[in-house]
Amino acid sequence: MAMTIERLDNDDQERDIRVVIGKNVLFKLQLKPSPFHNNSEVRKLIGKDLVKRENFEKLKELVKLNKKIKEIISLLKNRKDQIKNIIAGSKGQRDDEFREFIVQMEKKGNLNNWEQFVMASNQMGEIEKFFDLTLISKKYFCFCNSCHSLIEEGGIEVPTDCVICKNKITRNSNVYYNFLTDEIEKYLDGDWLSDYIAKAFIGKEWKVWTNSYVMGNSGIPHEVDLLAINRKGFTLVGECKTGTISRKDVFTFSTKCSDISNTYACFFTAEKLPEPTTREFMDKTGLKYFENIHTKTEENFFLEIFEDIPV
Ligand SMILES: [Zn+2]
Numbered sequence: 001m002a003m004t005i006e007r008l009d010n011d012d013q014e015r016d017i018r019v020v021i022g023k024n025v026l027f028k029l030q031l032k033p034s035p036f037h038n039n040s041e042v043r044k045l046i047g048k049d050l051v052k053r054e055n056f057e058k059l060k061e062l063v064k065l066n067k068k069i070k071e072i073i074s075l076l077k078n079r080k081d082q083i084k085n086i087i088a089g090s091k092g093q094r095d096d097e098f099r100e101f102i103v104q105m106e107k108k109g110n111l112n113n114w115e116q117f118v119m120a121s122n123q124m125g126e127i128e129k130f131f132d133l134t135l136i137s138k139k140y141f142c143f144c145n146s147c148h149s150l151i152e153e154g155g156i157e158v159p160t161d162c163v164i165c166k167n168k169i170t171r172n173s174n175v176y177y178n179f180l181t182d183e184i185e186k187y188l189d190g191d192w193l194s195d196y197i198a199k200a201f202i203g204k205e206w207k208v209w210t211n212s213y214v215m216g217n218s219g220i221p222h223e224v225d226l227l228a229i230n231r232k233g234f235t236l237v238g239e240c241k242t243g244t245i246s247r248k249d250v251f252t253f254s255t256k257c258s259d260i261s262n263t264y265a266c267f268f269t270a271e272k273l274p275e276p277t278t279r280e281f282m283d284k285t286g287l288k289y290f291e292n293i294h295t296k297t298e299e300n301f302f303l304e305i306f307e308d309i310p311v
Contacts, residue, residue, distance in 0.1 A: 032211045035187045036195045041133045042187065046195045048131070049298040055131075056270070056294040060242075062127045062135070063189045065120045066180040072117045073141075076150040079106060083149075083164050103147050103165045110148035117177070124178040135184060138176040145173050193240040194225040197268055200302040201228040201236075216259030224260070226268075234311050235263045242270040250278045254285055264309060270294050 035042045050056060083106055087099050128136050142151040142158060146167035151159055158174050161167060180188065194210040201208045206228045213221040214237065226238035237260055239253045250273065257265040267289040273279055282289050288308060293301055 032213075034191065034195075034211055035183055036192075036210070039184070041135055042184070042192075045131060045133055045135065046192060046199065050192070050196050051294050051296055051298050051301050053294055058127050058130055059188055059192070062124060062180070063185055065124045065127075066185050069117060069120050069124075069177070069179055072113050072120070073150065073153065076110065076113055076117075077153075079110065080149050080164060087164070099165075106149075106164075107147050114143060114148040121177040121179075124180075128178070135180065135188070136178045137181055137184075139179055140174065141177050142169065142174050145170060190240075190242040193242050193268065193270065194238070197226060197238060197240055197305075198228070200305050201226075203302065204230070204306065206230045214260055216256070217261055218259050220259065222256045222260060224256075226266075230311060232311065234309075236266060236309065237263045238266045238268055240268045244271055245269050245274050245278075247274050247278055250274070250281065254281070254287060257287065264288070266290065266305075268293060 036046065048055060050059065083102055086102055124136055128134065139154060141153050143149065144151055144162040144165060144167060147162060147165040149162060149164045151162060151169060151173070158171060159169050161169055191211065198208040198210050207230075209227045210225060212224055212227060214224045214227060215221050224237050225240040226236075228236045228238070237257065239249075239256075241249065250267070253265070253267055257263065265287050267282065267287060269289070269291045270293055271291070273282075273289060273291045279289070290301070290305065296304070
């Protein structure tokens with residue numbers, strides 16, 4: 001059969017799009033770039049047994065520590081700006097005395113934050129060692145040895161003295177700390193699950209796409225975590241979630257699935273579904289769900305996926 005594919009609009013680049021034709025369906029896929037495609041360490045991580053509780057928890061912890069580091073940095077920055085403004089606003093003979101008073105007042109808070117910052121950075125390094133991968137980036141931060149103010153972030157020049165307490169800044173204040181890029185943090189915060197589950201389907205020689213958009217019957221593109229097609233043209237769409245699930249998530253998924261017809265739909269959730277009625281709803285509407293998956297072993301979980309799929 002001859003087939004012509006015409007361009008409908010100029011919104012999409014050809015390289016981002018694939019058209020997949022199954023036995024009964026035609027999908028227009030819009031592929032989203034992901035760290036899985038451009039980072040080999042991320043691909044190695046996905047190769048590991050990530051439903052294993054210990055690995056699952058470590059991954060969650062890594063993201064939590066990174067978020068904490070970002071919070072502390074923003075706290076230190078705000079505090080530094082506040083003190084700078086107070087000092088700049090003070091006039092008269094008692095400037096030095098006033099500065100000393102402010103610095104002493106803030107020192108304790110800074111020290112506490114600084115210690116938490118160092119601890120979180122070190123813990124991130126240990127998790128990276130645990131996985132034996134390079135997922136973490138390093139960034140230069142300069143702290144004052146005396147008042148622990150965050151002096152500079154990301155630069156290469158060491159300033160000569162602290163803008164807050166005026167003490168000399170030494171080379172020792174110039175340290176590299178661990179952090180995750182926004183892209184990696186977002187991926188490790190949940191997006192990884194679809195690539196991980198894709199392994200099960202790839203193992204059975206299905207063709208799989210993760211994090212793409214699929215056009216529904218309505219013409220509206222739906223974001224789909226997982227799309228898998230086997231050799232017979234049997235298609236499956238999957239939603240994969242690592243965080244807490246709400247009732248709304250279940251219903252949104254159901255609406256999406258009814259617009260993408262002719263597919264088998266599975267909901268994969270690391271945590272438990274929110275309430276018995278959501279399970280009942282999924283059973284009655286023919287949606288398959290796998291909940292609490294991090295309590296299983298990879299082998300059992302992957303076997304379980306194919307137990308109920310009618311192929
Ligand atoms: Zn200082």
